Amino acid sequence: MVKADAYGHGAARCALALQDEADGFAVACLEEALALREAGIHKPVLLLEGFFDADELALIVRHGLWTVVHAPWQLEALERTPLPAPLDVWLKLDSGMHRVGFDAIAYRDAWQRLRALPHVGRIVKMSHFARADELDCARTDEQLANFAAAAGGLPGEVSVCNSPALLGWPRARGQWARPGLMLYGISPFAGAHDVAAQLRPVMTLESKVIAVRELPAGEPVGYGARFVTGAPTRIGVVAMGYADGYPQFAVNGTPVAIDGRPGRLTGRVSMDMLTIDLTDHPQAGVGSAVELWGNQVPAAQVVAHSQTSAYRLICGVKRVPLQYVD
Numbered sequence: 001m002v003k004a005d006a007y008g009h010g011a012a013r014c015a016l017a018l019q020d021e022a023d024g025f026a027v028a029c030l031e032e033a034l035a036l037r038e039a040g041i042h043k044p045v046l047l048l049e050g051f052f053d054a055d056e057l058a059l060i061v062r063h064g065l066w067t068v069v070h071a072p073w074q075l076e077a078l079e080r081t082p083l084p085a086p087l088d089v090w091l092k093l094d095s096g097m098h099r100v101g102f103d104a105i106a107y108r109d110a111w112q113r114l115r116a117l118p119h120v121g122r123i124v125k126m127s128h129f130a131r132a133d134e135l136d137c138a139r140t141d142e143q144l145a146n147f148a149a150a151a152g153g154l155p156g157e158v159s160v161c162n163s164p165a166l167l168g169w170p171r172a173r174g175q176w177a178r179p180g181l182m183l184y185g186i187s188p189f190a191g192a193h194d195v196a197a198q199l200r201p202v203m204t205l206e207s208k209v210i211a212v213r214e215l216p217a218g219e220p221v222g223y224g225a226r227f228v229t230g231a232p233t234r235i236g237v238v239a240m241g242y243a244d245g246y247p248q249f250a251v252n253g254t255p256v257a258i259d260g261r262p263g264r265l266t267g268r269v270s271m272d273m274l275t276i277d278l279t280d281h282p283q284a285g286v287g288s289a290v291e292l293w294g295n296q297v298p299a300a301q302v303v304a305h306s307q308t309s310a311y312r313l314i315c316g317v318k319r320v321p322l323q324y325v326d
């Protein structure tokens with residue numbers, strides 16, 4: 001999954017780095033797919049929501065993309081539109097998430113209608129889980145049973161697993177897996193998981209201290225005076241704010257790493273800056289490196305302090321120059 005600019009990591013760079021490992025890539029829309037082709041990605045690229053308009057079909061075929069078909073109107077558009085080359089299709093079943101996909105009754109008929117089209121090549125059977133990250137929840141098994149009932153017996157490869165399903169529901173594995181979050185080294189589970197614990201984050205978000213304040217006790221720091229010094233305090237100002245993607249509502253005490261040592265956020269995050277407590281970091285000052293998340297500060301810990309999700313954290317990084325380490 002390299003949609004949403006590879007979850008904020010840079011789709012072209014990630015796809016280039018992964019193209020010897022991955023059998024294909026998936027994106028959310030035609031623009032994302034074409035950007036991969038322009039970057040020199042020749043592997044299959046799947047449009048996860050398919051085409052948004054039948055006009056896109058010509059480009060889809062020209063660039064050898066694969067398309068999901070999840071709705072009757074897409075099926076009808078394919079029936080109406082002669083194509084110059086065969087198109088590979090992933091036919092999506094709504095097995096219980098109730099977002100997109102054919103319902104169980106319509107699925108087999110949709111498969112037969114696609115199969116009857118001379119310009120349709122391979123048909124992969126797909127679905128998506130709503131609660132695979134909840135390992136003690138019965139819903140994933142129910143969805144699997146719905147999938148087997150609706151798609152069982154129809155020829156073709158199967159793809160139902162996102163990251164949590166791949167790690168937590170091995171019996172769900174088909175021929176194609178669709179890992180997203182785990183590809184970027186982040187566990188899709190809120191709790192402990194042996195295999196997920198071995199993931200290593202791909203992204204490190206880092207900045208520097210740009211100013212230091214020595215404050216006596218009783219002084220407020222930042223907007224809304226959310227933090228008031230209880231004792232003489234040394235505050236570091238870091239060039240990183242919510243406009244860069246750092247969560248605006250991270251609470252006092254959210255972990256950071258200051259020159260490689262554990263530290264904490266203090267005061268409200270502003271648009272371009274945030275403040276950290278340097279009182280116990282006498283060695284630190286202007287220029288000190290501050291990790292906001294990465295290897296030293298697990299994204300999950302930031303999530304736990306800031307009413308967000310790991311998905312949103314990494315997808316939300318912007319304005320920050322990306323540096324790639326081979």
Ligand SMILES: Cc1ncc(COP(=O)(O)O)c(C=O)c1O
Nearest residue numbers: 001128162163164178179180181
């Ligand atoms: C259809 C589909 N498959 C797979 C994924 C990847 O999910 P994850 O990042 O949890 O692995 C997504 C992400 O939203 C998705 O929409």
